[in-house]
Amino acid sequence: MWKTILRRIMLMIPQIIILSVLIFLLAQAMPGDPFTGLINPNQDPKVIEAMRESAGLNDPWYTQYFRWIGNALQGDFGQSFLYKRPVADLIGERVVNTLYLSILTVIFTYIIAIPLGMLAGRYQNSILDKAVVIYNFFSFAVPTFIFGLITLFFFGYRLGWFPTSGSQTIGLTGGFFVEVLDKLKYIMLPALTQAFLATAVTIQYLRSEVIDSKSLDFVRTARSKGVPTSKVFSRHIFRNAALPMASQMGYEITSLIAGSVVIEKIFGYPGVGKLFIDSIAQRDYTVITSLVLILGIATLVGTLLSDIIMSIVDPRIRIQ
Numbered sequence: 157m158w159k160t161i162l163r164r165i166m167l168m169i170p171q172i173i174i175l176s177v178l179i180f181l182l183a184q185a186m187p188g189d190p191f192t193g194l195i196n197p198n199q200d201p202k203v204i205e206a207m208r209e210s211a212g213l214n215d216p217w218y219t220q221y222f223r224w225i226g227n228a229l230q231g232d233f234g235q236s237f238l239y240k241r242p243v244a245d246l247i248g249e250r251v252v253n254t255l256y257l258s259i260l261t262v263i264f265t266y267i268i269a270i271p272l273g274m275l276a277g278r279y280q281n282s283i284l285d286k287a288v289v290i291y292n293f294f295s296f297a298v299p300t301f302i303f304g305l306i307t308l309f310f311f312g313y314r315l316g317w318f319p320t321s322g323s324q325t326i327g328l329t330g331g332f333f334v335e336v337l338d339k340l341k342y343i344m345l346p347a348l349t350q351a352f353l354a355t356a357v358t359i360q361y362l363r364s365e366v367i368d369s370k371s372l373d374f375v376r377t378a379r380s381k382g383v384p385t386s387k388v389f390s391r392h393i394f395r396n397a398a399l400p401m402a403s404q405m406g407y408e409i410t411s412l413i414a415g416s417v418v419i420e421k422i423f424g425y426p427g428v429g430k431l432f433i434d435s436i437a438q439r440d441y442t443v444i445t446s447l448v449l450i451l452g453i454a455t456l457v458g459t460l461l462s463d464i465i466m467s468i469v470d471p472r473i474r475i476q
Contacts, residue, residue, distance in 0.1 A: 161464070168456050175452045180221045183445045224445065234442035238435065243446050247428065251450075253323050254416055254427035257350075260343055261416075264351035269358035276359065277366025278389055288359065296356035300349075304422040307349045318345040321424025346423040350416065369393045 215223075227234060233243035276288035312320040323342050324335070370393065378388050417429035424430070428447060435443040 161460070164460055168453075168460075171456060172449075172453060176225055176449055177221065179445050179448045179452070180224065181217065183441050183448075184217055184220075224442075228446070228449070233446040236435075236440055236443050238438045238440040238443070243442050246431065246443065247446060247450065250426060250428045250431045253425065254420070254429065256339065257343055257347055257416055257420070257425065257427060260340075260347040261350045261354065264347055265354045265358060268351060269355040270362065272355070273359040273362025274366060274389065274394060277363040277370075277393075280367055285363075288363070292356050292359050295353050298353065300353055300418045301422060303353060304346075304349050304419055307345060308422060311345055318342075323426050342425070346419045346425055349423075350419050365396065366393055369396050 224234065231244060233247070235241070236243050236246055239246055272288050272291070276285045279285050308320060311317050319342050323339065325338050366389075374396075379385075416425075416427055417432055419425070420427045420429035421433050428451075431443065432447050434440075435447070
């Protein structure tokens with residue numbers, strides 16, 4: 157198992173190199189530059205050119221790439237043109253908020269998806285099953301930005317149950333637990349919104365696996381021994397049906413981190429996703445390239461985690 161993990165990690169090195177080159181070239185191909193819109197249009201062109209020269213933007217692309225990747229290996233991702241701060245510090249602050257949002261979203265996703273998937277599979281073709289299927293189609297088909305705007309308007313502005321932007325109350329005092337509750341108040345609505353739309357795949361996987369598992373030999377054996385139906389479903393069928401869900405867990409967490417862009421922008425939540433959108437709008441190349449590289453590496457790590465989780469959950473598929 158450990159040899160395979162080490163081999164997978166070694167295989168990730170050329171993938172990361174190729175990814176970094178593609179990211180850098182795509183960022184270079186974007187129209188404009190970091191100074192677009194940030195300087196006076198009546199400014200002397202010589203002064204603007206001097207600023208580009210000072211920032212190294214007139215160097216050949218390969219020179220800029222090796223300078224960027226060399227600094228990145230030392231933990232220096234450069235200076236943000238927009239925020240006038242080190243990119244590493246900027247991302248470090250935002251990634252914590254995104255991690256909180258992603259973890260809470262995953263928890264809500266499984267709290268919603270597991271009971272619905274199990275009940276839909278257990279009572280196949282019933283009214284309950286049809287209701288779950290309709291909900292599943294809804295969550296799969298509705299665009300994130302539309303559902304996010306609806307929940308923000310209804311629960312944030314109309315009812316006032318949740319804050320409409322930010323991640324915490326400024327100047328709040330009262331200790332650790334008060335701060336935690338305050339953060340939860342800001343994260344709850346975006347996390348629930350994202351979770352409702354992220355349940356479709358898990359529900360469909362679980363429902364299909366439960367339906368297939370009901371006719372397998374080990375289930376018939378358990379029933380013939382007089383095992384109660386509730387235990388058959390909770391101890392036998394669920395354990396077998398949860399394997400595909402477990403295999404996606406590591407990848408799902410990283411994909412949520414990358415996929416929080418729309419939710420964070422709609423709810424004004426200061427995470428990595430909102431930072432990414434703002435950086436694109438302002439041509440902040442150093443932040444864009446660093447974020448895409450980090451998220452790409454996180455995706456590769458998530459795929460590796462999925463394989464490891466799968467081997468732990470199902471000993472029959474141990475990594476050799």
